[in-house]
Amino acid sequence: MPSPFTRPSSLPEPTVARLPVYQRIAREMVRRGRERADSETLGRLAGVAPATVRRDLAGLGSLGTRGAGYDVAVLAERIEEALGHHEHYDVILIGVGNLGHALVNSSNFLISGAELVGLYDVNPEVIGTDVAGHVVQDFMGELAPATLAVLCVPPSVAQDAADRVVEHNIHAILNFAPQVLSVPIGTAVRYVDFSIELQILAYQLTNGTGPLGGGLIHSLGISRNTPPRSA
């Protein structure tokens, strides 16, 4: 046994991005009463090569059985543990416009472990209203303590909003504004930019789909953050 203890230290980012997909598939199989699945099956459902599935899952420790594949209940559990679903995260959301509404009302948005503890806006017409059981607060007032902030504000004020949440000791930001943010070292930012996705598709349409000029049967969108040189 080369690794005495499962190193949670750091999985490759593409792997981390695929784990939630495996998790979803495994949970669904559990729900359907299925017990085991092999890397080929998981790969087909996730749009990933079997070898990649095995390499990804091997990173969580030896949880497969040679000759028999993976126990999907164990798999789901183990992935959830690795992703930190058993921890607790307090989440605040800034900017309760159309998108903010949509996220708050989405059943797929909040993972187990994440709890929405506050909605904020600067628009007086929105402040005080009730959205999905939360009263929208003034972003310029007091903020609830949280570990993660979701930014759904216009790009022109995204940096200001980011500065403010960083001051409130939040070290993780999910930014839906099409605006690159400047944050201190130690703060993680992830971007979701619909327009970029659309543009990539448009590019692929005009330039032939896929790297091989061919196409794809399944495909899995994964993302990662690229930190610049730190020097």
Add this chain to the structure above:
Amino acid sequence: MPSPFTRPSSLPEPTVARLPVYQRIAREMVRRGRERADSETLGRLAGVAPATVRRDLAGLGSLGTRGAGYDVAVLAERIEEALGHHEHYDVILIGVGNLGHALVNSSNFLISGAELVGLYDVNPEVIGTDVAGHVVQDFMGELAPATLAVLCVPPSVAQDAADRVVEHNIHAILNFAPQVLSVPIGTAVRYVDFSIELQILAYQLTNGTGPLGGGLIHSLGISRNTPPRSA
């Protein structure tokens, strides 16, 4: 139709994902009356290393000037051309729930060149209503001809919806449902999955931010599609 002259058959996907960011920055500079910018400045604003900026832009042809940087007007123009903003795309959106609403009403969503030509749903309460100037149609009825479909439907029906748009000769799908899709070769799919992004952040929070245990000053979220082996 592709003109093989100045068109380098296909740019790396991470490059394509960054081009919209450079474009936005360049347009903003033009708006502010600025004429030129060097790769270091662009990189700082985009959260990307200067060398990467230069390599990305070199892929569009020689559009910089040694010693003087890039003309931002030319830059914006050239990027837009490469991304296909000068082409025309008819876009349909399936699933006019909270998220569909948010997208349709977002000023950042549709790029120049993309035109929304139809909204569809299966919910009788939604069909017939007017959303942002479009009357929602029955998804089970006739579909407007389009080149690109945006899926904002629940995951349980995402595959059915995908099958249907594929039958209607659409070869590009932007899928917001947390569901991997199976589509024929030649059809491009991109995924936007909020929950995955949140989980990646949660992972980074518990496992120290960034690959080097350090952090990041700027960061740019990029995504790509990973096609499996086509066997």
Add this chain to the structure above:
DNA sequence: GGATGTGAAGTAGTTCACAGCC
């Protein structure tokens, strides 16, 4: 027999460092 886990090979993308041109 059958499928995992993993060294080794392959591939893609980033960054360095400097030649080349303004």
Add this chain to the structure above:
DNA sequence: GGCTGTGAACTACTTCACATCC
């Protein structure tokens, strides 16, 4: 002098192929 464009080095991830173990 300054900054681009790019071969070469480096780093990261994926895929192969097979020894390993159930």
